[in-house]
Amino acid sequence: MGRVQKKNAKGRLDRYYFLAKEKGYRARSSFKILQINEKYGHFLEKSKVVVDLCAAPGSWCQVASKLCPVNSMIVGVDIVSMKPLPKCITFQSDITTEDCRSKLRGYLKTWKADTVMHDGAPNVGLNWIQDAYTQSQLVLQALRLAVEHLVPGGTFVTKVFRSKDYNNLIWVFKQLFDKVEATKPPASRNVSAEIFVVCKGFKAPQKLDPRFLDPKEVFEELPEGPVNNESKVYNPEIKKRRRQGYEEDDWTQFHPMNILEWVHQEEEVINTLGTVSKLEIDEKSAEWTILKKMKQTTIEFYECCKDLKVLGKKDFRMLIRWRKHAREELGLLDKKDMEKPAVEMEELTEDQKIDKELAELKEKEKLNTRRTKRRKNEQKQKEMQRLQMNMLTDMQIGMEAAENGVESLFSLKLAENTGQLKDLAKGKKSFIFNNNDKGADKDENNTKVLEFDSKEEEIDTLEDQLSTMYDQYKDDKMERDARLRASTARGDEEDEPWEGMKEAKTESSEGEFESDEDDETDSDDDEAINKLIESIREHKKKGQLGSKASNFFSDSIFQDIDLNVAPADGKKQNQHDELHLPKKIIDKKDRKKGSEATKKDETFEDDDSEESEDNEDNKGGFQTVPNSYHEKFNEDEMDYETDSDDEKSREHHKAEIDISSVEAMTLAHDLAIGKKSKSDIVSEGYNKYSFRDKDGLPDWFLEDEGKHNKINRPITKEAVTAMKEKMKLLNARPIKKVLEAKGRKRMRAARRLRQIKRKSESILEDGTKTESDKASEIQRVMKKMTKKQDKPNVTMVVARGQNRGLQGRPHGIRGKYKMVDGVMKHEMRAQKRIEKKNRKHKH
Numbered sequence: 009m010g011r012v013q014k015k016n017a018k019g020r021l022d023r024y025y026f027l028a029k030e031k032g033y034r035a036r037s038s039f040k041i042l043q044i045n046e047k048y049g050h051f052l053e054k055s056k057v058v059v060d061l062c063a064a065p066g067s068w069c070q071v072a073s074k075l076c077p078v079n080s081m082i083v084g085v086d087i088v089s090m091k092p093l094p095k096c097i098t099f100q101s102d103i104t105t106e107d108c109r110s111k112l113r114g115y116l117k118t119w120k121a122d123t124v125m126h127d128g129a130p131n132v133g134l135n136w137i138q139d140a141y142t143q144s145q146l147v148l149q150a151l152r153l154a155v156e157h158l159v160p161g162g163t164f165v166t167k168v169f170r171s172k173d174y175n176n177l178i179w180v181f182k183q184l185f186d187k188v189e190a191t192k193p194p195a196s197r198n199v200s201a202e203i204f205v206v207c208k209g210f211k212a213p214q215k216l217d218p219r220f221l222d223p224k225e226v227f228e229e230l231p232e233g234p235v236n237n238e239s240k241v242y243n244p245e246i247k248k249r250r251r252q253g254y255e256e257d258d259w260t261q262f263h264p265m266n267i268l269e270w271v272h273q274e275e276e277v278i279n280t281l282g283t284v285s286k287l288e289i290d291e292k293s294a295e296w297t298i299l300k301k302m303k304q305t306t307i308e309f310y311e312c313c314k315d316l317k318v319l320g321k322k323d324f325r326m327l328i329r330w331r332k333h334a335r336e337e338l339g340l341l342d343k344k345d346m347e348k349p350a351v352e353m354e355e356l357t358e359d360q361k362i363d364k365e366l367a368e369l370k371e372k373e374k375l376n377t378r379r380t381k382r383r384k385n386e387q388k389q390k391e392m393q394r395l396q397m398n399m400l401t402d403m404q405i406g407m408e409a410a411e412n413g414v415e416s417l418f419s420l421k422l423a424e425n426t427g428q429l430k431d432l433a434k435g436k437k438s439f440i441f442n443n444n445d446k447g448a449d450k451d452e453n454n455t456k457v458l459e460f461d462s463k464e465e466e467i468d469t470l471e472d473q474l475s476t477m478y479d480q481y482k483d484d485k486m487e488r489d490a491r492l493r494a495s496t497a498r499g500d501e502e503d504e505p506w507e508g509m510k511e512a513k514t515e516s517s518e519g520e521f522e523s524d525e526d527d528e529t530d531s532d533d534d535e536a537i538n539k540l541i542e543s544i545r546e547h548k549k550k551g552q553l554g555s556k557a558s559n560f561f562s563d564s565i566f567q568d569i570d571l572n573v574a575p576a577d578g579k580k581q582n583q584h585d586e587l588h589l590p591k592k593i594i595d596k597k598d599r600k601k602g603s604e605a606t607k608k609d610e611t612f613e614d615d616d617s618e619e620s621e622d623n624e625d626n627k628g629g630f631q632t633v634p635n636s637y638h639e640k641f642n643e644d645e646m647d648y649e650t651d652s653d654d655e656k657s658r659e660h661h662k663a664e665i666d667i668s669s670v671e672a673m674t675l676a677h678d679l680a681i682g683k684k685s686k687s688d689i690v691s692e693g694y695n696k697y698s699f700r701d702k703d704g705l706p707d708w709f710l711e712d713e714g715k716h717n718k719i720n721r722p723i724t725k726e727a728v729t730a731m732k733e734k735m736k737l738l739n740a741r742p743i744k745k746v747l748e749a750k751g752r753k754r755m756r757a758a759r760r761l762r763q764i765k766r767k768s769e770s771i772l773e774d775g776t777k778t779e780s781d782k783a784s785e786i787q788r789v790m791k792k793m794t795k796k797q798d799k800p801n802v803t804m805v806v807a808r809g810q811n812r813g814l815q816g817r818p819h820g821i822r823g824k825y826k827m828v829d830g831v832m833k834h835e836m837r838a839q840k841r842i843e844k845k846n847r848k849h850k851h
């Protein structure tokens with residue numbers, strides 16, 4: 009039993025009191041209904057109409073308004089006046105009167121309540137008899153109102169007190185509800201005799217026997233019979249119908265008894281506990297000084313003695329055990345105990361001992377298997393949760409490995425069992441443990457041990473495993489992450505800032521650069537270029553090019569290239585046969601023949617010059633063809649006429665270029681002001697990361713390295729400012745809502761126009777009217793349809809005094825109205841006054 013609270017002023021200031029203050033509830037009893045609601049299936053959350061009987065000061069109403077669905081109707085009534093509550097209707101009335109019934113009916117109208125709550129307690133106090141009687145009456149009245157207003161299946165929560173009428177009331181509740189349960193929420197003080205009864209599933213009988221709600225019938229006295237108080241101790245909630253009323257000359261319900269008297273008592277010991285309210289302790293008595301020292305005389309024992317009415321079975325057992333020890337201490341052993349012959353334990357035979365041990369072992373084994381099963385289940389559950397919550401990160405790799413192996417990929421326990429732990433400790437990793445290898449030997453733990461002949465083989469296998477796991481991890485990640493899927497499909501470099509000219513990933517391109525440097529034949533160059541284009545096309549087909557690269561290669565000149573891979577033997581063919589350049593460009597080239605002003609691409613300057621020397625007509629070599637995209641960056645380097653198509657194409661590129669990072673902006677600035685040239689960018693591409701030896705490195709390693717091994721590009725203040733401006737502009741764009749509203753406005757205007765048209769047409773078709781009539785009618789229609797509709801006048805109403813918190817239309821108000829607080833109305837009036845004054849001054 010927990011600590012018993014004191015029922016004095018200080019005792020009331022318990023944690024619920026402070027909690028209620030903190031949460032803004034008007035009374036600590038709010039927690040009672042909160043706890044009841046929690047325990048009995050959150051019925052408030054499902055209630056659209058709630059009636060709170062005896063609601064003052066209103067904390068239950070507050071809870072209801074918080075938990076019930078939005079726009080629920082909460083009606084509270086109390087005999088005393090209540091401060092208005094937001095979202096609640098409250099009124100003052102005695103729930104036992106006809107006035108209350110009719111008012112309630114008036115508020116609920118045709119609605120039926122899902123929940124009726126009653127926390128009534130008579131206000132008289134001091135007089136126990138009067139209290140108990142009026143309380144039971146109040147409960148019956150509350151039940152009457154509940155029966156009148158509850159929906160079938162509805163819930164009724166009421167407070168009852170431990171009294172003679174308790175069982176009778178419970179019996180009545182059971183006739184009217186499917187499920188009736190008594191509860192004492194933790195927020196209800198132990199010192200209080202209040203109990204809450206939760207009745208669920210209102211049966212809503214067609215006809216109700218009036219005797220159910222008649223106090224005279226319900227609380228009718230039963231013929232006297234023997235009282236079994238003992239049963240009250242061990243089964244306080246016994247469902248027997250006993251209507252005995254109050255005992256003769258017993259007008260109180262509070263019966264204290266001296267504890268020593270009970271200890272000395274020989275008969276009816278347990279029965280006494282059923283009748284007594286409190287066991288009083290006389291601290292001065294000599295016997296108590298002995299009993300006080302017993303280890304059984306605990307703080308809990310003291311607390312239990314204070315109020316026997318609120319004790320449970322466990323507490324009564326503790327009291328009875330304490331009495332036995334007390335009697336032993338005082339030398340008052342029970343006669344029965346004295347008479348009882350001591351039971352001697354017979355020695356077990358050998359067979360019996362073995363049987364017992366066996367049974368114990370079996371039990372242990374059972375427990376063990378149960379425990380392992382439970383652990384496995386728990387692990388599975390965790391795993392499921394991880395999956396559901398998308399918590400699978402790189403850690404997953406290790407987790408999956410743990411699932412594959414006995415315990416993990418590197419099971420030290422297993423190494424210990426096989427005697428290899430020492431070698432491992434020395435750093436000799438010449439073995440791993442794997443469950444999946446079929447050819448491996450099985451050790452006693454049903455685990456296969458793989459021994460490797462050489463270190464290399466071991467490393468290879470490990471790498472294979474890691475690569476497979478990494479692939480699987482990537483697949484899983486792609487499956488889960490749609491964004492990742494999309495970005496992979498677009499190409500991984502999508503969001504990366506400009507990194508300079510990247511080393512081509514394909515073997516062919518790598519070879520190409522090398523062959524360039526080695527100064528090999530032109531045919532080799534051509535072949536390599538063809539391969540490069542081919543590989544680009546393949547990438548494009550697979551959608552593996554980044555958006556910038558896609559933009560670049562989507563230029564029309566690339567579409568027209570007819571790839572014809574040059575023969576590897578190096579035989580030179582006509583350049584036009586090998587690589588068909590777009591006709592447009594060839595024409596331009598032809599037109600340019602003989603012109604000395606041809607400027608060449610800086611990057612391939614040497615090659616081009618060589619070629620021009622070799623072949624004047626540019627027939628023998630590959631010609632770098634300028635396109636509009638290049639022109640944008642280096643217009644003065646290009647020398648060809650621009651026609652309208654080129655203009656369009658240039659515009660198209662301009663529109664598509666989106667500088668999305670400060671680095672890119674810096675680069676763009678540098679290019680624009682001539683601080684950087686194209687060749688600078690190309691040479692920047694050759695950085696310390698460009699020629700890394702990637703041979704044989706696993707994908708996961710390269711990918712991870714790619715994320716971090718990047719050149720730190722300088723950024724300028726101007727670029728940062730430009731980016732900020734760009735973002736500002738982006739932010740300044742109207743939000744979706746505004747755009748939608750504008751769209752709606754336009755739609756309405758179009759609809760009006762259509763209507764005007766339709767009406768005008770019908771007017772025009774009317775043969776009975778003159779032309780002038782028709783014209784004036786059309787004008788009228790147009791005026792009517794385009795007229796701005798005046799906003800309806802809204803009357804501001806301030807509710808003062810008793811009217812505060814009143815629901816519904818205020819008396820004497822017509823048309824649209826709005827409830828406002830006084831301050832707002834005053835302020836608005838003042839504002840209008842000032843405006844009027846200003847207008848006058850201006851005139």
Ligand SMILES: C[S@@+](CC[C@H](N)C(=O)[O-])C[C@H]1O[C@@H](n2cnc3c(N)ncnc32)[C@H](O)[C@@H]1O
Nearest residue numbers: 062064065066067068086087102103127128129
């Ligand atoms: C314990 S309080 C209720 C507290 C309320 N549930 C809350 O949390 O704020 C008991 C209330 O019952 C009211 N009461 C007692 N007899 C009543 C009656 N006949 N009709 C209406 N209310 C009554 C008292 O006025 C008192 O406010």
